Amino acid sequence: MKKLNKSFASDNWSGVCPEVMIALQQANAGHVEAYGEENDFYTRDAIKKFKTLFGDDISVFFVYNGTAANVLATSHVLRSYQAIVSAKSAHMNEDECGAPENFGGSKILEIETEDGKIRTGQIEPFLHSIGFQHHVQPRIISISEVTEKGTVYTPGEIKGLTDFAHSHNMLLHMDGARISNAAVALGVTFRELTTDVGVDVLSLGGTKNGLMFGESVVFFDKNLAKDFEYTRKQGMQLHSKMRFISAQFDRYLTRDLWKKNAQTANRMARLLEKSLRLFPQLNIARSVDANGVFVSIPPEIIPRIQQHYFFHIWDENTSEVRLMCSWDTTEEDINGFAEALKKILQH
Numbered sequence: 125m126k127k128l129n130k131s132f133a134s135d136n137w138s139g140v141c142p143e144v145m146i147a148l149q150q151a152n153a154g155h156v157e158a159y160g161e162e163n164d165f166y167t168r169d170a171i172k173k174f175k176t177l178f179g180d181d182i183s184v185f186f187v188y189n190g191t192a193a194n195v196l197a198t199s200h201v202l203r204s205y206q207a208i209v210s211a212k213s214a215h216m217n218e219d220e221c222g223a224p225e226n227f228g229g230s231k232i233l234e235i236e237t238e239d240g241k242i243r244t245g246q247i248e249p250f251l252h253s254i255g256f257q258h259h260v261q262p263r264i265i266s267i268s269e270v271t272e273k274g275t276v277y278t279p280g281e282i283k284g285l286t287d288f289a290h291s292h293n294m295l296l297h298m299d300g301a302r303i304s305n306a307a308v309a310l311g312v313t314f315r316e317l318t319t320d321v322g323v324d325v326l327s328l329g330g331t332k333n334g335l336m337f338g339e340s341v342v343f344f345d346k347n348l349a350k351d352f353e354y355t356r357k358q359g360m361q362l363h364s365k366m367r368f369i370s371a372q373f374d375r376y377l378t379r380d381l382w383k384k385n386a387q388t389a390n391r392m393a394r395l396l397e398k399s400l401r402l403f404p405q406l407n408i409a410r411s412v413d414a415n416g417v418f419v420s421i422p423p424e425i426i427p428r429i430q431q432h433y434f435f436h437i438w439d440e441n442t443s444e445v446r447l448m449c450s451w452d453t454t455e456e457d458i459n460g461f462a463e464a465l466k467k468i469l470q471h
């Protein structure tokens with residue numbers, strides 16, 4: 125079979141990291157109580173790991189995918205007339221096929237951003253709707269950490285948003301599909317990015333950083349988590365062989381595996397940035413905070429490079445493409461990409 129180059133399309137194009145694959149294999153022994161019930165020690169142990177990293181007062185639920193984590197986390201705490209405020213570019217808003225609106229019934233109020241981050245000043249205009257019966261009622265501010273434009277919110281920025289949310293009877297949801305890459309980029313713990321700065325509910329991802337599948341919903345207030353098990357089941361996200369999600373998370377959160385994988389992905393993105401900056405024909409306009417590089421490439425050569433290393437076009441107008449590095453990206457991959465680019469630009 126022809127060996128394909130690794131792609132830079134997305135970090136979920138990579139495989140499963142070896143440590144997690146071993147954990148899956150080990151979990152494949154004997155019988156274990158289904159649905160993550162009391163005697164499923166894999167689920168118990170994984171939840172303990174979450175508590176070690178985020179604090180004891182959390183409630184954790186495993187689901188299959190990130191869209192479900194976002195949709196269930198938010199719809200569980202919203203009435204249908206309450207709205208989510210998010211960046212226009214948010215995955216919830218642009219890449220979940222209307223699932224939040226369909227399942228939760230809630231409208232998303234979008235904010236245009238330059239760098240994927242929302243600021244309190246941009247939320248203020250929506251406050252005029254509060255108490256006005258003709259308008260949806262803003263109730264959740266949802267941010268992505270890392271953002272869909274490759275940037276990272278600092279703990280201080282998150283605290284600014286949670287304080288703002290709480291002072292207006294709103295909640296802060298974080299889409300942490302890439303929270304590991306953000307934590308590594310900032311050199312902070314998960315706790316410093318969430319518990320300590322007032323996040324109310326988090327979708328924590330693993331698939332993009334070495335898991336086979338499995339995401340989680342973490343509530344930082346037990347009252348918000350009340351009855352979530354019914355929301356998850358009704359939302360068709362209760363995995364019957366739960367141990368296979370739990371065992372992956374257990375290993376992922378042990379001996380800093382999450383950190384090791386994210387460090388590699390982020391380091392490779394910086395290396396990629398450095399090698400692309402040597403080409404005067406390219407333009408990297410965004411800051412490379414985590415594991416994604418956004419670069420404008422002359423449009424006529426994009427299909428030719430894609431034949432060697434696939435990636436997605438992010439903005440047709442500016443010919444900006446997104447190059448994602450993952451836990452298994454190597455220096456060889458970066459050099460190979462730069463070589464292919466060089467040859468194409470020379471001919």
Ligand SMILES: Cc1ncc(COP(=O)(O)O)c(C=O)c1O
Nearest residue numbers: 189190191192215268272299301
């Ligand atoms: C920011 C963000 N959130 C959530 C997701 C979850 O996606 P999925 O439902 O494919 O697991 C993704 C995947 O691309 C993402 O990039």
